Amino acid sequence: MFKAAIRVNKITSIAQLRGATLHAERADETSQARLREGAEPGAGLAWSKAPESDRDYLAAFKAHKAELGAGERKGAPLCMQALCVVSPEWVKAAGDLHDPENPRNRALFDQAKAWAESWAGKGAVFGARLDLDEAGGAVVDLMIAPVRTSRGKPVISTQKALVELKAATGERNEYSALQTSWADWSRQHLDAQIERGTRRVITDRQHLTPETYGLVKDKAREEVLRDQVRTPDVVRALQSASELSPEALDDLRDLLLLQREIQAHRRAPAAYEAPRAWALQLSLVDGTKTDPWPIINDVRKDAENVVTTAQRFGMGMDDDRKGYEAGRAFFPALTDRMHLTAVIAKCADFCARAEAFVKNTLAQLRGDERIPYPSHAQLWPQNAEAAVTRNEQNLGLRAPEVTKTIQREPKPEIEVEQEAPVQSKHRSRDLDF
Structure with missing residues (x-):
């Protein structure tokens, strides 16, 4: 018998879409490290709604929104990434696992997209990819943005689509609903011998590549x-x-990543710094460049990885407001969850500061007086600095802020004309962000 399985990751920011594009285009270190010896980078089956490149997921997402006339909900996921898996042995039974002409590779690619649109809605998939340049195979990577009507207008809503799927399958949670639905579809449209992977609640296994x-x-x-x-x-x-079943090590790897950061924060919480790819120096920033994102992504990719990895396990920088209940299944100790929430907040704050710093620095080097992002508070992830403060207070790393009310005598209402402050053309180039 062959197995079918699914993994889903919700995409919450444009930065994550850019990262997915870099991975699909084989422009990041992770994809380079996983290339099969002798394989041509980018070999595989790919499709998207992007007008120029089937692997440009940001462009595909924009085209998707324009095509369906859909908007976004503030704070809601932009889309979801689904990895549709079947046993590689099923593909190998009809030919080479990495052969694009293998009919089972083509069938898997087509049916994964059809399955997603069967519950997410027609046209909900805006990108699909089956990589054939890695050692593994039989995995279709889908980008899905379901559109539903809200107050008479089309909006992207991954949650509504998943709730509908859960009701249709009768499963108790959305993850189980996806697993059951994909297995049923694979059995009906690919091979009657394909069955659902063993439920993790029974085996408690971590799948390793x-x-x-x-x-x-x-x-x-x-x-x-x-x-x-x-x-x-x-x-x-x-x-x-x-x-263990050799399907995916990602869950275990990601948990170890978070555990490493927890330990680092517990050892020296006051001295903890968000992981970063390299120390940003002003000399490394080319003022002639107009696109800041390659630099931003390079600087903050490690910190962003911590934030997005935690999100995969349902954890975030605001978990202190929910009693630190999120992630209990993965990190049973309350102290660990408190330290991890502080870590997430600090990594999130670094991400926002890095974006503001790079954009402001480029503006300075161009002599542009209109600095576009003087503050990082409203950049992704928004309000991270406040989350850092709260979580450090909860851990006793800083004293709670006390707001004092001072009684003052009422002043006479006299209008005074004030001069506009004079802004200096020369701004500080302090690199401490």
């Missing part, structure tokens, strides 16, 4: 040989991992 499992084994082996000590926990973990 063969490539990443190999890297984990190599790393553990190096550690053991170097230190000449046995590490029972690592050994037991690897023994258990050897029995």
